Every structure is written in C-alpha cells, then in structure tokens.
Amino acid sequence: MTRYQCPECGYEYDEAAGDPHQGYPAGTAWDSLPETFTCPDCAVRYKEDFRALEE
Amino acid sequence: MQHLAADNGLAGYVDRKRRLWLFSLMVPGLALVGPLLYMLVSPNVLWLWLSTIFGYVVIPMLDGVLGEDLSNPPEEAVPALEADPYYRYVTYALVPILWVSFIVNIAFLGLHELPWYGTLAVILATGGSLGFGLNLGHEMGHKKTGLERWLAKITLALGCYGHFFVEHNRGHHRDVATPEDPASARMGESIYRFVFREMPGAFFRAWDLEAQRLERCGKSVWSLDNEVLQPALISAVLYALLIAWLGIEILPVMLLIAFWGAFQLTQANYIEHYGLLRRKEPSGRYERCQPHHSWNSNHLFSNWALFHLQRHSDHHAHPTRRYQSLRDFPDLPRLPNGYFGMYLLAYFPPLWQRVMDPRLLEAVGHDPQRINFLPAKREQLMRRYGLSEAPLDGAGAAA
Numbered sequence A: 001m002t003r004y005q006c007p008e009c010g011y012e013y014d015e016a017a018g019d020p021h022q023g024y025p026a027g028t029a030w031d032s033l034p035e036t037f038t039c040p041d042c043a044v045r046y047k048e049d050f051r052a053l054e055e
Numbered sequence B: 001m002q003h004l005a006a007d008n009g010l011a012g013y014v015d016r017k018r019r020l021w022l023f024s025l026m027v028p029g030l031a032l033v034g035p036l037l038y039m040l041v042s043p044n045v046l047w048l049w050l051s052t053i054f055g056y057v058v059i060p061m062l063d064g065v066l067g068e069d070l071s072n073p074p075e076e077a078v079p080a081l082e083a084d085p086y087y088r089y090v091t092y093a094l095v096p097i098l099w100v101s102f103i104v105n106i107a108f109l110g111l112h113e114l115p116w117y118g119t120l121a122v123i124l125a126t127g128g129s130l131g132f133g134l135n136l137g138h139e140m141g142h143k144k145t146g147l148e149r150w151l152a153k154i155t156l157a158l159g160c161y162g163h164f165f166v167e168h169n170r171g172h173h174r175d176v177a178t179p180e181d182p183a184s185a186r187m188g189e190s191i192y193r194f195v196f197r198e199m200p201g202a203f204f205r206a207w208d209l210e211a212q213r214l215e216r217c218g219k220s221v222w223s224l225d226n227e228v229l230q231p232a233l234i235s236a237v238l239y240a241l242l243i244a245w246l247g248i249e250i251l252p253v254m255l256l257i258a259f260w261g262a263f264q265l266t267q268a269n270y271i272e273h274y275g276l277l278r279r280k281e282p283s284g285r286y287e288r289c290q291p292h293h294s295w296n297s298n299h300l301f302s303n304w305a306l307f308h309l310q311r312h313s314d315h316h317a318h319p320t321r322r323y324q325s326l327r328d329f330p331d332l333p334r335l336p337n338g339y340f341g342m343y344l345l346a347y348f349p350p351l352w353q354r355v356m357d358p359r360l361l362e363a364v365g366h367d368p369q370r371i372n373f374l375p376a377k378r379e380q381l382m383r384r385y386g387l388s389e390a391p392l393d394g395a396g397a398a399a
C-alpha cells in the first residue's frame, strides 16, 4: 500500500484508506483509478503529476 | 525556506493589509445600511441606492485614485500567513453579516410600500451583496476544512447558487480558458450572450459532476450526499419561510435578487479569462493552466473588497492558497481598472472590445491559436485585426 501526493496542494491519496467521498473505497489501488483522475482538492494536477511517497 | 518559517514565523514580514481586510466585511455590509437608514433616520429612497452607487461609482474612482499594489508576501512568510487564524475569522464573520443583510432587506421590501425605483434599489443592493456572498463562498469553498466547505454552502444558499461550490472547483478550474468551459468568455462574445451559456452551463456541469461522483459511490443522484442538493435544500427552506411570513408576492422579488446576485458572478467570470486559450497538446489534453491564462488587477480597494480575487493568475496556479497569500507576478495579462470598473465597461460591448481586444492581442502575442474565439466571430475578428494562422507544420510550431 502506497500513498501518493499532489505536488500542488499536498492532497494525499492513501491506497489503504482510498477516498470514499470521491467514490474510491478503502483498498482501491492507485493503478485502478481512472486516467482522468484529477486532484480532488485543487483539480489542477492530473494523475501522472502525483508523486509516490516513501514509507 | 522551511527553517526560516519555523524560526521566526513571518520571517520579518509585516502584512500591511492585515487590518484593511476588514473592508471585505464593510463593503458587502453596505446593503444593510440602506434600509436601516431609511427606517431609523428618514424614509428617503436615496439611502437605498447607497451601496449600488458605492459599487459602480465610488469603488472604480477609489481604484483610480489609490492605484495598484504590487507588493507580495515573501514565500518564506506564506506558511505562517496561511496558519494565522485571524484571516479565516474575517471570512467567517462575513457569513452572518450576509445572512442578516439578506433577511432584513427581504423583510424591508415585504413590509414597506416603496415606489418602483425604491424596490429596484433594494433588488440591486441585495443582489449585489449576494455577489459578495459568491465571492466569499468561492474563497471558503476552495479550502480543505469541513467547516469552511459547509460555510461556503450555507453562504451560497442565500442566492440559490450552492451548485457553484461543485462546479467551480472541479469544473471551472479543470476546464478554464478552453472552449469546453461555460465560465470562460470568448473573444467577440458580449456579456449578454455569455450569460446564456454561463448560467445553465454551470448548473449542468455541477449536476453531472455530482452524478458521476455519486455513481462511483454507489449512491442515487437524489441522495442527501449530493452537494448540489444540500445547499439547494437550505435555499428552499429559507425562501419558503420568507414566503410564509411575507406572502407569495415576495417570491418574484427574491428570484430577481438571486438572479442579480448570480449575474455578479457572471460578470466576474466574463472578465477573468476573456479570450484567453490554453493550447491542446498532442495527447488531446489541454496544457496546464498557466499564469497568462487569467486577467489580473492589483487595484487596492477592489482587492480589499474581494479577498484578492483579482490576483487571479496565482489563484488558478494555487487554488487552495488563502486570499492573504495570493501574489502578483510581472508580465501577466492586466486589466486597466478593478473588477467593478470593468463590469461597467462590459455593459457596453463596443466599448469593452475597444479597450480589451488590443490588450488581449498583446497578451497572446497576436497569435490566433492562443485566442478563445466566439466561433461565429472568428473570421471577422481575424480580418479586423490582420491576424493569420501560423503554418501548421506539426504540434508546437506556434510555441
């Protein structure tokens, strides 16, 4: 399980927690998010902009 | 950078605008002053015109006289500025001011016999205050805390415009300065034409975004989790209570006020990205929004009244950044007056074009591939300004 961070606003997508409000339940892998995924908080960074965080 | 911020907070920076942000409470509060003076001092309809005259005459003059402010907080001071709760409290304080102002004005209309020009004055003043409500809902709706997001919905509900919270953050910011965006005006498009695209476009984009999100969540679009419906229910209850108190005759007046409030946003949207275009990349995706895709104004007074909304490029670059930390950058597309003066100009489309078209052409380097044209006017505008398409020898040729 990895966390991914928006380089603009700091929003974190944690695969373990998912983002249920956006419709991605806990355990949803980063790879299975749609390619059209944009940052839910700032909306100006795309999926490929996110950085994987080191544990 | 980090250690500087940790050592001495603001890194020696003093925010000279700190107290002046209280103008962001006083200017919207003017709509409440008119009816109060009418009831407590003298029943003179002129009082009711106070805030409208202030908005259309006094603010553009103050912008002309006080001029621009090019100062920025240093980047090291931003974390401390963002963390200072004072700035947040100023935004919270405006919520009850706007609610009280709206209810007092509606009750005032319902309980007084006014000549038509008195009723008109209250509609314009109250609608104008809803415009400030949209600006406040905008500032708070971009933030990450649940409290601020709810305060945004509660504020936007006054003018039946809660869907803005959804449509703006996840729609406008994604599609800004592209033909896809109903909230970005095109070159050659008058404000009167724009409004027919902007208002319905905003509502349906919000609805579609929520429908998609709720489908992913496995919920009905009619669920109470629908963030378009939540503020709409607040609006319905508020308007129903006011009708029960003041009679059904108040409904058309409230709808006119809500429309005039929404039109304040239309005006802001109209001038914020007029004619500017993000280029399409070979992948079919638009280039990321750059600072030169927004119009800016550094005029002091209107920025104090609008929580720095006019530093619009930085807002689009960093949408969650708080108003006190927004910065100016050199060489951005620049408006000749603050938003209020520009609204006046937009009411007269030939005048608007005469002022803005040369600025637009300069901002995009006379490159038609960087202009968001109204399709029907494209040929005509290209001819009028002697523009020619750059030779099409592969992507990036125009860069």
Ligand SMILES: [Zn+2]
Residues within 6 Å of the ligand: A006, A007, A008, A009, A010, A011, A039, A040, A041, A042, A043, A044, A045
């Ligand atoms: Zn983000």
